[in-house]
Amino acid sequence: MKETILLTKHMRDNPSDSHLLNSYEKNGGYEVAKKILKNGSPADVLEEIKESNIRGRGGAGFPTGTKWGMLVEDQERYLVINADESEPGTFKDRILLERDPHQLIEGIILTCFSANIKEAFIYIRGEYAKPARRVQNAVEQAYEKNYLGKNIFGSDFSLDIVVHLGAGAYICGEETALLNSLEGRRGEPRLKPPFYPAVKGLYMKPTLVNNVETISSVPWIVKNTGKEYNKLGVEGSTGTRIFSLSGHINRPGNYEIEMGSSFGEFVETLGGGVRNSKNIKAYIPGGASAPWLRGDQLDIKMTIDDVAQNNSMLGSGAVVMMDEDTNLVSAAKSIVSFFAHESCGQCTPCREGTTWLEMILERVASGRGKTSDIELLLDICDNISPGLSWPPKMTTICPLGPSAVSPITSLMNNFRNEVEALIPTKVKI
Amino acid sequence: MTDNVNINVNGVEIQSEPNKLLIEACEDSGIHIPRFCWHKRLDPVGMCRMCLVEIETPRGKMLVPSCTTNVTEDMVVDTESETVKKAQEGVLEFLLINHPLDCPICDKAGECPLQDQTMAYGPGESRFIEEKRHFEKPINISEIILLDRERCILCARCTRFSDEISGDPLIEFIQRGNKTQVNTFPNEPFKSYFSGNTVQICPVGALTSTSYRFKARPWDLKSTTSTCTGCSVGCTIELNSSQNKMLRILGVDNEEVNQGWLCDKGRYNFEYLNSKNRILNPLIRQNDSFSETGFQEIYSYIKNNVIEQSKKVKFLMGTNISNEDMLAYKYLSETLSEEVEVYLNDDNLFEGFFSEDISLGTISDLNTSDTIIVWAEDIKENLPVLYLRLRQAVKNGVKLVVFGPNNKTLEDVATKIYGKGIISENLEIVESLDQIDGLTEYIKDQKTFLVIGKSSPVQSSNSLEKLVNFVNENSKMKLMNAFSSGNIYGAFQTFNNLKGTKEFVNHVNSKNTDTLFVIGADPVGDSIYSTKIKEIISDVQNVISIDMFLHETSELANCVIPTSATLGENVGTFTNIEFRTSRIDKLVPSPGKTLGDWEFVSNLLSFCEVDYQYHSVEALNDAAYASLEQNQKPIFDNLNKPSNFDGILNYVKPNISCTDESDIKSSFLLGKKLYGDKVTQRNSESISMLGSRRYIELNQNTANSFKLDSGKCNMIQGDFELTVDYFINNDLDDGVVFVPTNRRDLNKFDFSKDIEFNPSQAKESLNVT
């Protein structure tokens, strides 16, 4: 199995200076943007995106063309790039920001031109200091050459970009929380309905929120046509996608591949196999929010739909491999603590439930568990995500709460014995 | 009006107005959905998740919060499915795991939604064996409010109220997730005129008031609905008592008037009822001291000295009594002298705007107008809940235009403020109105609502009249006269050719007056004409004070008749700023020998064998509205009908005869603050300290010209001298000084003469208690 290099081409070909404008331009950067702004129409761009059938890379996998199509007319409209990448296991946006910021900027220009947007914000998680500096440099370079600002490329289209830093809150990756955060408020998700970004987004104005990888794909798609992009990958998961591979693996890293091959193949070839040639006990197919899959399920194909059929999700494209020696209870606890720590606190079930789950797992992991804890854990989960079904039902405003349920149900459905083994049972004398 | 939508709830077809929230639609049809965070008067946040219900969607049944879901045609809803029950039990368990078990010592116990719903929907015994969240037990977040963060269930009602409704967001969520807590900023307490509302809407005992703390248990509370007489808004209130002691006042949701809210003064200014300083027996003066006596003695004193001799009787009245009591005094005055002369204890009284070509507005008209224009004394200080309704109107998209320096507190919601430069220091509009930039655009052919009244005693009514006429000619105008004191509109309905304190000092003297009844009024204590009034009263031969307390005015009387309070100790009616008449009710017995005013009049006249037939409130209540259609009369029978819960509008054209010219110097801007030095507040322990600070406001230039730099200054007039704090307010004209006249002794200056302002090095606090 090989990579298919689209988004990561420039950075690979020019490792020494891919982040600089002249390097990007030397290799054909900004050409398509210039072309479109001179003699293309907004509709052309939208058409290509629709034909490409690209789906959002932020986790929800929503068809991007459809999303752009839903943006409501208004004097002021905004584009917000979601660069809050915080889903444990995920580090693919980081490379795009660090190594090829101009590709993102060109994508933003095309997107805004297509959607008639005059102001864009790049919301980068605060911990990404270096990536943020790179992007800010790139933006400044672009302004100097008038690729941003008034009448860019001499066209009558003007666009401003502000790079905004978050401050340590995973929940701000959720698009409506991100908008609150960008407005200088607490990063609490808004109610949907009525606050759909495409209708009432930033400052209650229609707003496009897209992931870094999604928008970084736009220049390639517009340049090589959506038709070409659509040929790559498989139906429902077209194009390439950058997967972040981590865990007990010989060659962890970001890999740009066409969706469709199996996780097993991915691990063995690109991943260079499991460390110390151990076996995989369990793996996470799409970030910490995704239910785990078992080592004996490595033949599942890496497509949005295949993974969904196996009651999990491709989510943010973060694949975490856990070998046979992994203490899965500690692993689950780590993920639950993550969500407990990141809960915004609005919803009672998430605020109270995730912390309660964490406390119980802590007890169990440290050998102070009780037999009744297993049922208790599952019932608390059920009160956060009724029926423990997939995709999750929710008693909460956003999916964060239910995400904390995934590791526990995974554990209980597939590895209950590991939990029971940690619970001291009374010895008869 | 679009027609209703049909929805199916638990198999039953119900109808609802379109775009209603599901939780409300169900409520209206008698289906109760449990909730904590949702409150009818606040924007929904869907946080507590208690109100989850199941609705049918193309993708099958879905759990949704009924407090954030609008009804749609043919919506199918299940509020009692297993899934719903399970979810609700779950939420309750989650709320309880960190909730302390201190119900036995909690003020909320017995009227606590969390407690009630735990009984109704809650889990059995707790499965939570970990350690609960801990916070320092109640912390004072202001002089009158305490916060217990352990009890808080984070429903965001208090934070939303202070942000959305009262516009002073001083209480907020701090931290996030499981650490989230409500709190204030260290150096900035929850100093709000409306903080008591947050205590009332807190669904648990997290926010409590110093006033009610540990005072009672809900199950031995008696209660009745009444009307607040604190200002002319006349908020609907619920009185609570225990063992015949008034303990608490709650706001009642009257759609037309206060929508459930109250100002803290109205809410907490009742403790004086239980004050040990109440006068419980008649007092008669023997040379220069009072001695207690009986009513027979008092009646014969009045018979001998007044009824049989004097024919030159005048009345100086407060406005805190019911319409029925006022009517009784009207009858009394008629029996005593040929022409009735009643003076209200009001420094700002003038003829107002009641001519036929002006249509008067109601409070709810604010919401349906395009532009509201305010030129009056400070609304927030004098008509607090009207201030909330103004904010609400702006929230609903109404433009707000403010004239003059008084209503600075509306600044954050005002579309436009016309102050300095457009308004002269003597409160005249300097330019011709059509020249004022923007004004015409705001009103031209719009539905306008004009809130108008004297900003300060110096203001001439024709400076206001210019604006009234201009707006009336250029727009569809509704107008509200902003007379603010208590039941003043009741007085308008009762008396003819009313006059105020200014007329009193100009007309009344010992030659044309041999008897003066001072009724529930302390002009020496609170009028800006204090000194002159004191001289006059001291000269008059017979001064009869009818009051609850001995104060600077009643002390001057020859005899004092002890009255019961209008609040809680009497029955009657009250007429508010919209001429809306509503019920005043009695909950606690009158202490000692105190009598209701009407009772005193009736007993006195019987004693004097004058023929008089109004020996009950009912009789007076009937007589008050004799002229009206039976079913439109604000008589008790009608007011007690649920359909008249909002009160009954009945307009009677006021008959006020005031002179317009004033000798007050225009360099003094005079106004009253919400909290002041009134005898009732002084005797209400939990708020007595709030009105104690003496201060003035002036702009920087003025301060410099007086060489003020220390933050304090001495005000000197002849041999009278006071030390006060001063604050810089650059909205004031050069040379103008704002004086809050209801702060102790500030009304003792003669504002028709100069006052000297000198820097003071005084260190001591200027609070008077």
Place this chain on the structure above:
Amino acid sequence: MTWDKDLLDKANKIIELYPQKRSALGPLLHIAQNKDGYISDDSVEVISGLVGITEVQVKSVASFYSMYKQEPTGKYLISVCKSISCEILDSKSVIDAVKDFTGLDNNETDEEELFTFEAVECIGACGGAPAVQVNYETVEGLTPSNAISLCQMLKDEQPELVNADILQEKFGGVKSFDWAIKDTSGTIGTAPGFQTFDTDEVSK
């Protein structure tokens, strides 16, 4: 205390970047963090004036985000990742090593105000687990012993500028991906080094 003219000018420049004042709240809080090492009540008051909301509203936002510290921090904020990928590659041993060296528990600062230690959630370096950040400059593929030498170096040399590439070269191991280009800029202080905030610096 309180903000000097330069800081206020910078603040006002940032405010101008946004359609609405309040959006500048986040950036201004980063500046406050950089100024005092935490969000002081004094800064809260200044910011409340600048963006026109009450102090408690500022505090409410500040306390929501984990990078705005409520307590003073040391010169170096050592944040060791404990999320899933690091957890299963034994971040615990790195955490223990740093705890041992600094003698600090989670979210503690030493008397000298040199180190503040915290175990944090995912910092987006999962491919280079276990990973840590020093003042938000990332070091990947750490071993307990390298973690200790890293702290030792900070203690001995106390550099003003913290730069990811320099640290990675000296103490790092497996990376999430090829960093390729060396960055000369880095962070000064406990707020992320970023041009707009003037919290970054280019090493000579």
